Amino acid sequence: MSDGPVVVGLVADPDLPGELAKDLAGTLPAALARADGARDWRASAHVVALVAGHVGDEEPLLQAVCERKVAEGWDVAIGLTDLPRRAGTRAVVADLDPERGVALTSVPALGVLRLPHRAEDVVVRLVLDLLGTSAASPVATAGLAVLGDEESSSRRLVLPALLGRWRLFGGMVRANRPWRLVGALSGALLAAFAASVFGVFTVTLWVLADRLGVARLSVITGLSVAAMVVYLIVQHGLWERPEDARQRRLARLYNVTTAATLVLGVLVFYAALVAVMTVTVAFLVDGAVLGRNLGHSPSWGDYLDISWFIASLATVGGALGSGAEDGDTVRRAAYGARQRARSEQSCPDGGPDDRG
Template identity: 40%
Template sequence: MATSDQRRPEIVVGLVATPPDYPAQVVARFTAELADLLAERVDADVRWTVRESWGEVAPRRDGGVEALLDDLADRRADARWDVAICLTDLPLHTERVPLVAQTSVRRAAAMVSLPALGLRQLRAVRAAVPDLVGRLLADAAEERVPPAGGAPMDGRVAAIHRMVGETDAGELRYVASRLIGRVRLVTGMVRANRPGRAFLGLSKLLVGAFGTAAFALATNTIWKLGDALGGLRLTAIMLLGLTALVAWLIIANDLWEKPDRETPAELARLFNLGTVLTLTLATAVSYLVLFAGTALAAALLIDTSVLEDTLQRPVDPTDYLMLAWIISSLATVGGAIGSGLEDEDTVRAAAYGYHPEPGGWRDEKDA
């Protein structure tokens, strides 16, 4: 069996993650199964070898996808791969619509923009990458590897709306739809930015908020205030508190991306949108945790008779929820003060344009 395998022609596919943060996690999960997928969907008579690699920590932004493919082609030539595929978390556009993937036969390289795939990115990568490899090899040497079988890639990958470019030259771009594609791109950016990491990283924010809530819970003036305010005002206070907290995190930690020679204005806007949405989701989850903890503490610590004596009327569980609501909203201010004690790198991890040094994602995987 070993002799038979050695007689089969070998094709080496390089799988590059750039930057080596979230894309590297996708590559690590996908590398082990790619060879089997290529044998199943491209050519079973070829001995497929998959090499895993990292790209730049801060990939070139000014040249867009062309610069990315040029860098990938250099990496492929240096490593002597037959084909190189890049997975990136950069949100890319072409003809004012999100770019999902692009192939370049003369470079023997292709790239996939993970955010453009939406939420189920690993499933879409499994569908897209074998087809990209098959198309590159088929266009470069039709007698060596036939085109990938089955449905075309725009039928396999829901994010792809249509294909544009020079088919004869092998320079093809797979683009999303204008409206749904933009929605999928934004949700994919939040997915790639890992809001759960931002939530866990803001632990001191919750500590500060719970400290403020504990103080407010023992103040009967707050009880009366919560009873006097209606649902509309409480909603406004909650939204103002969360908005102020997100704004404070962005300003205090310098998370706002500014356009410059390396970062076009459109890309900076997308980075900032991803940052705002990630922080909004993380702080909203923190607020829910704070609300649940405050409601539980109020039910355990404040006797019904004491609350009735203060409010001068009968109370029910709704009153405890209203009390937890106003206290949680006010405590977000204390959370903002606590967030100033966070490690800067921990908070900056929520910024979409920020990427830590290589190695951090491996630590997370090992943990």
């Protein structure tokens, strides 16, 4: 290695890994200098889809990072991917190949909280390990176990089984970015609101909402949210059904993560619809008229119950039949669909994707 600055290249998938890589390119030299002040450090970030031959297959990803390292003339290269990695029951934080001077970090394994800080600490440790330096690794990575093979210099950093399972799941949901669904479902929200307007003037719905009570209204809410989630999964083909037996376990993780992402997004959609309906009902429905039909003086709770009930019916009867959502954004909230889209972009004239 030359006496010049050590150049660290960051190769990242689009979306969350790409944003982390761009931020790290600015902060990484200072963090590396704190760990090893004897060297001059530089960092560069490149965002490109890292497409694996199989879900969970790290070698094509490491090879892509290595090719970029050679092309750019970097000293070491770190890949950041949003693909989950597992070694048995343990979540894999990173794969290292010191012989080629490359490593691959699985961003979902970093979890949800303090993600930029964790990413920086892991990348600093990877760089130091790849260079074989004796400098101390960041304290935040001390709890990671190292798995290696006596016949190879390659090794893995993994989390404990229980911690890793929950951190990986939370990280995958965050990587799916459920908040993006709010904008994607704005058309469905308008359709649901239009469908609910008729219910505002329906006396039968007022009386039903007053008689149902909180418990049954909550059940209806759960059913309407579940119906919306099922509709989105079926409409956009988000459920993974791999034929390859070794991919089925990972596909289950994908499916659970997709469902959790959609539930969070739909709950925000539902809360917005309830808020809009509460204002609408309070503005349009006269209190005296409402009281005569309910048989008692109305309160704000009565207005909320009516809005709550109408919003549940409108979610099922209006939004589910509208198809008024941004399909591309919805599909990007699912791992399998997002990875297939990247494969098609990387190999537009290629054969079928074998991700399963």
